[in-house]
Amino acid sequence: DTEVTQTPKHLVMGMTNKKSLKCEQHMGHRAMYWYKQKAKKPPELMFVYSYEKLSINESVPSRFSPECPNSSLLNLHLHALQPEDSALYLCASSQDHFDEQYFGPGTRLTVT
Amino acid sequence: SQQGEEDPQALSIQEGENATMNCSYKTSINNLQWYRQNSGRGLVHLILIRSNEREKHSGRLRVTLDTSKKSSSLLITASRAADTASYFCATDARGYSTLTFGKGTMLLVSP
Numbered sequence: 609d610t611e612v613t614q615t616p617k618h619l620v621m622g623m624t625n626k627k628s629l630k631c632e633q634h635m636g637h638r639a640m641y642w643y644k645q646k647a648k649k650p651p652e653l654m655f656v657y658s659y660e661k662l663s664i665n666e667s668v669p670s671r672f673s674p675e676c677p678n679s680s681l682l683n684l685h686l687h688a689l690q691p692e693d694s695a696l697y698l699c700a701s702s703q704d705h706f707d708e709q710y711f712g713p714g715t716r717l718t719v720t
Numbered sequence: 721s722q723q724g725e726e727d728p729q730a731l732s733i734q735e736g737e738n739a740t741m742n743c744s745y746k747t748s749i750n751n752l753q754w755y756r757q758n759s760g761r762g763l764v765h766l767i768l769i770r771s772n773e774r775e776k777h778s779g780r781l782r783v784t785l786d787t788s789k790k791s792s793s794l795l796i797t798a799s800r801a802a803d804t805a806s807y808f809c810a811t812d813a814r815g816y817s818t819l820t821f822g823k824g825t826m827l828l829v830s831p
Contacts, residue, residue: 612762614762641818648824648826649823649824650808650821650822650823650824651763651808651821653818656818664818696760698762698763700762700763705812705818705819706750706751706812706818706819708753708765708768709755709763709765709819710765711762711763711764712762713761713762714760714761714762716760
């Protein structure tokens with residue numbers, strides 16, 4: 609199974625809402641990533657988990673809160689987002705940091 | 721910034737033609753990867769080339785790496801409409817902890 613799944617596919621939320629994005633992989637990968645991607649731009653790294661521990665936080669605002677409950681799951685908790693946070697949020701995994709990354713299909717987030 | 725620079729930013733060709741896109745980077749690397757992204761979807765890994773390799777093939781894809789010029793090229797031969805996508809290079813710059821993606825080339829292949 610070489611698939612990374614993400615739910616939901618689409619999410620519309622108000623600025624006062626709290627929601628979560630979910631990501632799952634069953635490839636035994638030890639590194640998992642959250643990226644944010646704006647239209648016509650490359651993916652922008654947000655967080656990296658390595659062996660279920662947060663290893664990189666690219667100075668992301670605290671309204672984004674990652675969580676890695678176990679080696680297969682990655683969550684991104686959202687609270688008090690701004691309209692400029694609207695973007696495609698991508699999850700990825702890899703065996704190690706510099707190996708090929710497997711991406712999920714993404715969650716299209718709209719903040720109103 | 722280590723971020724790679726793809727060139728051209730956009731490329732429009734006819735089916736059957738070859739497409740070439742280039743990637744330049746700034747510091748030494750261990751390997752360079754190419755990814756494809758169809759509109760609004762996740763990225764798909766295409767090929768990885770190591771710093772001690774000069775050329776690699778995968779189906780209709782051919783990747784070259786010139787470490788002296790800090791550049792790589794991706795050639796797609798006999799392109800198809802289904803190749804329409806954005807293509808990104810990604811490098812593992814020494815001193816950085818993860819891959820760094822370039823700005824991407826948008827390829828449009830018309831039937």
